[in-house]
Amino acid sequence: xxxxxxxxxxxxxxxxxxxxxxxxxxxxxxxxxxxxxxxxxxxxxxxxxxxxxxxxxxxxxxxxxxxxxxxxxxxxxxxxxxxxxxxxxxxxxxxxxxxxxxxxxxxxxxxxxxxxxxxxxxxxxxxxxxxxxxxxxxxxxxxxxxxxxxxxxxxxxxxxxxxxxxxxxxxxxxxxxxxxxxxxxxxxxxxxxxxxxxxxxxxxxxxxxxxxxxxxxxxxxxxxxxxxxxxxxxxxxxxxxxxxxxxxxxxxxxxxxxxxxxxxxxxxxxxxxxxxxxxxxxxxxxxxxxxxxxxxxxxxxxxxxxxxxxxxxxxxxxxxxxxxxxxxxxxxxxxxxxxxxxxxxxxxxxxxxxxxxxxxxxxxxxxxxxxxxxxxxxxxxxxxxxxxxxxxxxxxxxxxxxxxxxxxxxxxxxxxxxxxxxxxxxxxxxxxxxxxxxxxxxxxxxxxxxxxxxxxxxxxxxxxxxxxxxxxxxxxxxxxxxxxxxxxxxxxxxxxxxxxxxxxxxxxxxxxxxxxxxxxxxxxxxxxxxxxxxxxxxxxxxxxxxxxx
Amino acid sequence: xxxxxxxxxxxxxxxxxxxxxxxxxxxxxxxxxxxxxxxxxxxxxxxxxxxxxxxxxxxxxxxxxxxxxxxxxxxxxxxxxxxxxxxxxxxxxxxxxxxxxxxxxxxxxxxxxxxxxxxxxxxxxxxxxxxxxxxxxxxxxxxxxxxxxxxxxxxxxxxxxxxxxxxxxxxxxxxxxxxxxxxxxxxxxxxxxxxxxxxxxxxxxxxxxxxxxxxxxxxxxxxxxxxxxxxxxxxxxxxxxxxxxxxxxxxxxxxxxxxxxxxxxxxxxxxxxxxxxxxxxxxxxxxxxxxxxxxxxxxxxxxxxxxxxxxxxxxxxxxxxxxxxxxxxxxxxxxxxxxxxxxxxxxxxxxxxxxxxxxxxxxxxxxxxxxxxxxxxxxxxxxxxxxxxxxxxxxxxxxx
Numbered sequence: 001x002x003x004x005x006x007x008x009x010x011x012x013x014x015x016x017x018x019x020x021x022x023x024x025x026x027x028x029x030x031x032x033x034x035x036x037x038x039x040x041x042x043x044x045x046x047x048x049x050x051x052x053x054x055x056x057x058x059x060x061x062x063x064x065x066x067x068x069x070x071x072x073x074x075x076x077x078x079x080x081x082x083x084x085x086x087x088x089x090x091x092x093x094x095x096x097x098x099x100x101x102x103x104x105x106x107x108x109x110x111x112x113x114x115x116x117x118x119x120x121x122x123x124x125x126x127x128x129x130x131x132x133x134x135x136x137x138x139x140x141x142x143x144x145x146x147x148x149x150x151x152x153x154x155x156x157x158x159x160x161x162x163x164x165x166x167x168x169x170x171x172x173x174x175x176x177x178x179x180x181x182x183x184x185x186x187x188x189x190x191x192x193x194x195x196x197x198x199x200x201x202x203x204x205x206x207x208x209x210x211x212x213x214x215x216x217x218x219x220x221x222x223x224x225x226x227x228x229x230x231x232x233x234x235x236x237x238x239x240x241x242x243x244x245x246x247x248x249x250x251x252x253x254x255x256x257x258x259x260x261x262x263x264x265x266x267x268x269x270x271x272x273x274x275x276x277x278x279x280x281x282x283x284x285x286x287x288x289x290x291x292x293x294x295x296x297x298x299x300x301x302x303x304x305x306x307x308x309x310x311x312x313x314x315x316x317x318x319x320x321x322x323x324x325x326x327x328x329x330x331x332x333x334x335x336x337x338x339x340x341x342x343x344x345x346x347x348x349x350x351x352x353x354x355x356x357x358x359x360x361x362x363x364x365x366x367x368x369x370x371x372x373x374x375x376x377x378x379x380x381x382x383x384x385x386x387x388x389x390x391x392x393x394x395x396x397x398x399x400x401x402x403x404x405x406x407x408x409x410x411x412x413x414x415x416x417x418x419x420x421x422x423x424x425x426x427x428x429x430x431x432x433x434x435x436x437x438x439x440x441x442x443x444x445x446x447x448x449x450x451x452x453x454x455x456x457x458x459x460x461x462x463x464x465x466x467x468x469x470x471x472x473x474x475x476x477x478x479x480x481x482x483x484x485x486x487x488x489x490x491x492x493x494x495x496x497x498x499x500x501x502x503x504x505x506x507x508x509x510x511x512x513x514x515x516x517x518x519x520x521x522x523x524x525x526x527x528x529x530x531x532x533x534x535x536x537x538x539x540x541x542x543x544x545x546x547x548x549x
Numbered sequence: 550x551x552x553x554x555x556x557x558x559x560x561x562x563x564x565x566x567x568x569x570x571x572x573x574x575x576x577x578x579x580x581x582x583x584x585x586x587x588x589x590x591x592x593x594x595x596x597x598x599x600x601x602x603x604x605x606x607x608x609x610x611x612x613x614x615x616x617x618x619x620x621x622x623x624x625x626x627x628x629x630x631x632x633x634x635x636x637x638x639x640x641x642x643x644x645x646x647x648x649x650x651x652x653x654x655x656x657x658x659x660x661x662x663x664x665x666x667x668x669x670x671x672x673x674x675x676x677x678x679x680x681x682x683x684x685x686x687x688x689x690x691x692x693x694x695x696x697x698x699x700x701x702x703x704x705x706x707x708x709x710x711x712x713x714x715x716x717x718x719x720x721x722x723x724x725x726x727x728x729x730x731x732x733x734x735x736x737x738x739x740x741x742x743x744x745x746x747x748x749x750x751x752x753x754x755x756x757x758x759x760x761x762x763x764x765x766x767x768x769x770x771x772x773x774x775x776x777x778x779x780x781x782x783x784x785x786x787x788x789x790x791x792x793x794x795x796x797x798x799x800x801x802x803x804x805x806x807x808x809x810x811x812x813x814x815x816x817x818x819x820x821x822x823x824x825x826x827x828x829x830x831x832x833x834x835x836x837x838x839x840x841x842x843x844x845x846x847x848x849x850x851x852x853x854x855x856x857x858x859x860x861x862x863x864x865x866x867x868x869x870x871x872x873x874x875x876x877x878x879x880x881x882x883x884x885x886x887x888x889x890x891x892x893x894x895x896x897x898x899x900x901x902x903x904x905x906x907x908x909x910x911x912x913x914x915x916x917x918x919x920x921x922x923x924x925x926x927x928x929x930x931x932x933x934x935x936x937x938x939x940x941x942x943x944x945x946x947x948x949x
Binding site for chain 1: 834
C-alpha cells in the first residue's frame with residue numbers, strides 16, 4: 001500500500017459556453033499524499049475550485065471532465081458508479097465551502113446537520129455521533145461546545161459557523177477534506193481563529209487536505225506544498241518554504257510582489273487648511289440604537305483617509321452619514337467649511353456632485369441592463385448638461401482615464417466585463433461627476449490581488465492628477481499600507497485611534513489596533529505558529545476580542 | 550372489470566420491460582454510465598413512454614365508423630387532435646425555417662436559437678393579430694348577419710348536416726360561425742389586450758412607486774390593495790358592472806369601456822403585489838442608491854433603473870394575466886354584462902353553444918361547434934405562454 005491518497009493525471013476539464021466546450025483545466029497533474037496539505041492558489045477563473053471539485057470526481061453543471069484520470073486511494077473515481085461515489089463522498093472525502101452561511105440549512109439545528117453524514121453512512125449511531133460532535137466543537141474551541149450545536153445557523157457568528165462546518169466535515173473522520181476559500185468572507189481577527197482550528201484538527205487526525213485560496217499569506221500558514229494555477233494551467237509547484245523564498249516563474253513572482261506596492265508619503269497638511277470633508281461629532285442611530293458615537297475626523301485635499309475596522313464597526317455607516325443616506329442624530333458634516341444638509345434629499349445638485357461613491361460589489365453597483373455608455377454618460381448629462389456627441393466624447397475621455405479602450409467598452413453591458421473592469425466603470429461613473437471627494441467602500445475586497453493592485457494604482461494616479469480626496473473604507477490592512485495617508489481605526493461605532501499612517505504602523509498602538517495589525521497574515525510560514533505561541537493558544541479568538549472590548 | 554385487469558397486466562409488463570431494458574443496456578454496452586447509473590424509475594419511464602406511443606399510433610388507425618355506421622367519437626376526436634398537433638408543429642417548423650433565412654441579421658439569429666414551442670407561439674399570435682386587424686376584410690359575412698339555416702354543422706358538407714355557404718356552420722339563430730370567430734379575435738383579444746395593458750400600467754407603476762417610496766405611501770396602497778383582493782374578483786366585477794350598466798344607459802360602447810376599466814383595476818391589484826415585491830428586491834441594489842445620491846427624480850428611478858430589471862417577471866405575469874383577463878371577460882359576457890351582443894365574443898360563443906357538447910358521443914361534428922371557440926381561446930393561451938416562457942429564458946440567460 002502506497003502513501004499516495006489522490007492521484008490526478010493529465011486532467012482536462014471543459015465548460016459549456018455558447019454551445020461549444022471551452023477548456024477550463026488544460027491537463028494538470030496533482031498528487032496528494034496521506035496527511036498532506038496542498039495549497040491551490042490562483043486568480044478567480046484560474047480553475048482552482050474546479051480542480052478541487054474534480055479531486056472528488058465531481059464537476060458542476062455545465063462542466064465535464066474531458067480527459068485524464070482521478071484516483072482516490074486506488075479507486076478510479078471517473079469510472080466509479082454513482083453508488084460507489086455516494087459511499088465515498090461525505091464519509092471519506094469531505095468538502096468545506098466558502099460560505100458556511102449558505103451551506104448550512106437554516107431550518108435545522110447545527111448538530112442535526114452534523115450527525116446526518118455519520119448516521120447515513122452507518123459510521124456511528126446518532127447519540128454517539130452527537131457526543132462526537134460536541135467533542136469536535138470543543139477541539140475547535142467553539143464557545144459553549146455543549147450547547148452550541150443546539151442552535152440554528154443564524155444564531156451563531158460567521159467565524160463560528162465556519163468552524164462548525166469544519167467540524168461537520170470531520171464528522172466521519174475523512175481521509176481528504178477540500179477547503180474552498182473557507183476564510184475569504186471573514187474578518188482578519190476571525191480568520192485567525194478559523195485558520196488555527198483548521199490547522200490543528202487537520203494535524204490531529206492526520207487528514208489530507210486541498211486548501212483553495214487566493215490569499216498567499218493564508219496558504220503559507222496552512223499548506224505543506226503549494227501549487228500555483230493560471231488560466232487552467234499549472235504554473236509551478238513546490239514545498240511552501242521553497243516556493244515563498246525562491247519562486248521560479250515570473251507570474252508567481254508578480255503575485256508575491258503585489259503586497260509591496262506603496263505610495264510615497266506626502267508632506268503634512270498646512271495647519272490652517274480647510275478640510276474638504278469634515279466629520280464633526282457624529283452620533284447616528286438605526287431606529288433607537290446608536291451605532292456611531294461621536295465620530296470626528298477630517299479629510300484634506302488630495303489625501304486619502306483609510307477607515308479600518310471589523311464588520312459591524314460602523315465604517316459603512318459613517319459613509320452613509322456623509323452621503324446623507326442616514327441623517328445623524330447629533331453632529332454634522334462639513335464640505336469645504338460649509339455645513340451640508342443632513343439628508344441627501346435636501347442637498348443641492350452641486351453638493352451631491354461633490355461627494356461620490358464607489359461600491360464594494362461592482363455587480364450590484366452597475367445596472368445590469370445598461371451599457372457602459374449609459375452608466376457613465378448619465379452623470380455627465382445630469383450634472384454637466386452634455387448631450388449627444390459631446391456626451392459621447394466625454395464618456396470616451398473618462399474611459400481613457402480609467403485605462404479602458406473606449407471604442408471597445410462603450411457599448412458593453414456589465415455582464416460582458418470582468419470584475420476589475422466593472423470596478424473601473426464604477427470609478428468612471430464617480431469621476432464623471434467631477435467630484436472633490438470620493439468614498440471608496442471596500443472597493444478592492446472582492447477582487448484578485450493583481451487586479452486589486454491595478455485599481456489601487458489607478459486611484460492613486462487619479463488622485464495626483466485631479467486632486468481628489470478619498471475616504472477609503474477597508475478591513476484589509478495591506479490596502480491601508482499601500483494607499484492611505486491617514487488612518488482612522490473604528491470599533492463598535494467609535495474611533496479608537498487616528499493619525500498619520502506611519503504613526504499607526506509604529507508601536508505603541510491602542511490594544512485593538514494591535515490586535516488588528518497582528519492578525520493580518522504574513523508570508524512567513526511560521527507566522528501563525530509564532531503568533532499563537534505569543535498570544536497563548538487558549539487566549540485565542542473570542543476571548544482575545546472580548547478582552548479588548 | 551376487464552379494462553382494469555388489462556391495465557394491470559399492461560402495467561406489470563411495462564414494469565418488467567423497464568427492468569429488462571436496463572439490464573440489457575448494461576450488458577450490451579458493457580456498463581456505459583448511462584445505463585449503469587440509470588435509476589429503475591427512469592427505465593420504467595422510458596418503457597412507459599414507448600408503450601403510450603405505440604398505443605397512440607394503434608388508436609389513431611382505428612376505424613372512425615362502426616359497422617352499423619355510427620361514428621366512434623373517441624377515435625375521431627383523437628385524430629383531430631393529433632392532426633392539429635402535427636399540423637401546427639410542421640407549420641411552426643416551417644415558420645422558423647423561414648425566419649432563419651429572411652429578415653435582418655438580428656432576427657435571423659433570434660430564429661436560429663428559438664425553440665419550436667416559441668416559434669409556434671409567435672406564429673399563432675401573428676395569425677390572431679392578422680385576423681384581428683383585417684377582420685372586416687377576411688370575414689365572409691358580418692358578425693351580426695342572420696341567415697336562414699340555424700345550427701348548420703361544420704364541414705360544409707350537406708350530407709353531414711353542413712352548408713357549403715357556411716364552412717364552420719351557423720349558431721342557433723343562424724349567424725355564420727367562421728365570421729364570428731374572426732370578429733371574435735378582434736373583440737375578445739383586442740379588449741383583453743387593452744385591459745391587461747391598462748392593468749399593468751396601473752399596477753406596475755404604483756407597485757414600483759410603493760417599493761421606491763416605502764413608508765406611509767406603501768402602507769396605504771398595500772392595505773387598499775389587500776381590501777380589493779379580499780373581495781372575490783368575479784363577484785366584485787359583476788357588482789361594479791351592474792352599477793356601470795346603469796351609468797352607461799343605452800350607450801353600449803360605454804359599457805365596454807367601463808368593463809375594461811373595472812377589470813383592469815381589479816387585476817392591477819395582482820400586478821401591484823408582484824411589481825412591489827420585485828421592486829423591493831431591486832431598490833436595495835447599490836446602483837439605485839447611486840442614482841438616488843446623484844439626485845435623480847422618481848420618474849427616472851422607476852422607468853430607467855427599476856423597470857428594465859423587472860421586465861422578466863412582469864412579462865411572465867403578463868402572459869398569465871392576459872389569459873385570466875380573457876377568461877374574466879368571457880365569464881362576464883356569459884352573465885350578460887360583458888361584451889354586448891350582437892358583437893361576437895368567443896366566451897359568449899362557447900356559452901351559447903355549450904349544450905351541444907352533450908352530443909359528442911353520437912355526433913362529433915355537433916360537439917365541435919362550441920369546441921371551435923373554446924379551442925381558439927385555448928390556442929391563444931398556450932401560444933402566449935410559450936412565447937412568454939421563451940422570453941423569460943432569454944432574459945434570464947442574458948443575466949448570467
